[in-house]
Ligand SMILES: Nc1ncnc2c1ncn2[C@@H]1O[C@H](COP(=O)(O)OP(=O)(O)O)[C@@H](O)[C@H]1O
């Protein structure tokens with residue numbers, strides 16, 4: 001057979017494919033575009049060529065009717081004309097993922113927008129994915145440290161837990177998220193800035209997060225002036241990035257600001273698509289999209305995504321539809337109070353109005369006792385506060401109130417925390433011990449990381465099959481190497497500066513994935529990854545407790 005036969009065949013195939021993959025714009029109204037063809041599925045990404053306009057515009061298929069394809073544009077549609085080519089990309093929105101995302105800022109479609117160049121990635125994750133199989137989710141039994149005393153002490157958060165931060169504007173949500181990002185014991189942060197004003201985005205990255213926070217974070221930004229589809233997809237892209245790191249066996253902190261703006265984007269799209277409004281202007285699709293977004297975080301069989309999702313509440317209205325829907329899905333809520341912010345009580349967390357539903361699953365009995373005692377004292381004081389301030393309370397009338405008044409300054413000192421102040425768990429617990437008089441045994445600190453899991457993680461990292469999925473090494477302190485030792489230096493990693501801890505974590509992640517010198521933070525990879533892995537592993541695994549002598553800041557590199 002001559003090659004001519006094949007050529008003819010290829011030609012025909014090409015033409016057939018062209019008809020299938022390319023359509024023509026027939027109508028443009030706002031962000032909605034209708035085209036004749038191409039053949040595409042709902043959710044498929046298409047590129048619309050606007051030669052006279054701005055080059056290429058991305059859009060997503062939102063409806064299909066006979067030959068007509070309805071598209072929603074990711075960007076403004078000015079410059080589009082009837083007859084422009086619409087090219088189907090063959091898949092729904094996917095995010096290129098790799099460890100090189102750390103330290104980078106991405107746009108709505110997962111594209112880098114920080115001017116630091118392309119990001120190498122050999123894998124792509126779907127932006128719209130299903131939550132992990134509920135049966136395969138690990139139960140949440142271990143705590144994660146946020147570095148914020150009021151949370152770690154009185155609203156203990158489990159690894160893989162999802163909480164809402166409910167607050168009005170300007171009460172300190174972004175500042176609090178920044179504190180968590182800089183001080184958490186999680187391996188990686190993914191920060192979703194959805195629908196914030198452009199200025200707030202820069203403020204957050206430069207001021208709240210800072211270079212050290214950024215080095216172990218991936219930021220996804222879709223500002224308020226971007227079209228609604230882009231804000232929605234940015235939220236899913238951020239979640240997909242978090243899922244990628246969770247699949248590497250890591251503990252991920254997903255900081256999402258804000259769910260309210262995400263819900264409003266969904267409302268804009270619903271209204272554009274003539275959906276009826278159901279509750280207070282929100283269409284049914286908003287209520288539908290909420291679990292789709294929020295259920296994807298949490299634990300899987302590999303790692304965890306701990307989620308903090310902010311919700312704007314106007315004037316304390318916790319029953320407004322978004323707040324109400326979100327509260328039903330999440331495992332707890334943290335309420336920020338304007339009254340506290342005005343009194344310069346930061347972080348402005350109203351502890352008594354806040355709940356962590358998993359606190360008792362991740363805390364030891366003595367810590368719970370201490371936290372309970374402090375909460376009771378706060379409640380007793382709150383009841384009589386007005387009388388006390390005007391001097392109408394007579395000391396001695398009620399011993400519980402007397403006690404609450406006496407403890408008040410220490411409790412305030414515990415709750416108030418400077419933005420730049422780090423509070424390791426041991427410090428937080430020691431303060432609670434002093435206030436409540438309840439001794440908290442050192443073992444309860446360790447609930448953060450039972451030796452069993454740490455051993456497994458270390459072993460798998462050291463096993464160094466080199467597969468991209470192998471667990472990264474962990475800083476020594478997080479694994480609680482010397483737990484049963486003499487107690488003199490029980491938690492070296494926690495005591496060590498969080499800088500070292502962060503560097504260790506990021507470094508070992510890079511090492512675990514076989515990457516060197518890739519991104520900010522990777523500079524630190526050399527020494528940390530080179531630290532004696534074997535010694536660390538012994539301390540956790542087979543050897544006698546504490547024998548490994550994993551010193552402060554000594555990381556176990558992932559098979560480097
Ligand atoms: N922990 C804090 N310590 C001192 N000031 C704070 C703190 N948190 C917030 N603020 C003040 O409140 C302002 C608004 O905080 P921000 O975090 O941007 O609020 P939100 O994100 O809720 O709108 C900040 O510019 C700062 O002046």
Ligand SMILES: [Mg+2]
Pocket residue numbers: 173174175200
């Ligand atoms: Mg903010």
